[in-house]
């Protein structure tokens with residue numbers, strides 16, 4: 001049977017990137033449906049009635065929601081190529097731990113760009129870099145979080161990297177100065193075509209950020 005794969009996505013957003021990278025790693029062809037989150041389609045509401053968020057992967061008519069669950073699903077279904085999660089149960093648990101850490105800690109911490117100013121912003125920024133330092137320490141001397149190979153944690157974290165330029169502009173800072181190991185890791189990841197073609201353009205991300213800020217009335 002010919003596979004039918006659809007990805008409901010919205011380009012400058014973070015989480016769709018995870019599904020894009022995983023599908024590219026596996027060489028899966030798919031149809032991308034770009035969503036307008038200000039005017040959600042009936043299709044999105046039907047495919048993700050609980051959260052009503054992108055990304056949603058629809059495989060032969062069946063929807064899968066939540067980006068990390070989508071990545072695991074892709075890894076299991078197209079298991080013959082480029083494994084993302086380790087086969088060893090302990091290493092698999094560790095990979096899930098770090099991906100969960102990224103989702104629980106980093107998403108909130110990077111929100112300093114949205115609303116807080118002055119001392120509060122400095123505090124939040126400090127927390128943000130502490131989390132990135134923790135991730136650098138987990139990376140250690142390995143080329144990728146997955147070890148010699150690009151894997152699940154790399155996919156989980158790569159989604160934030162098109163926002164680095166926005167963090168730099170908003171915080172008047174250099175990501176390379178704060179976390180040189182992560183920047184070197186990002187360069188290694190970007191050498192992979194599966195990654196470079198899936199990442200959002202940082203300029204478009206920054207433009208999207210400014211538009212959204214204006215719409216929300218944040219200065």
Ligand code: GS8
Pocket residue numbers: 013014015016037052053054055065066067068
């Ligand atoms: C988060 C998805 C999400 O926030 C995941 O898939 O990992 N935990 C989920 N999606 C956003 C766009 S990305 O910023 C979204 O769809 N927002 C629409 C809304 O909140 O109404």
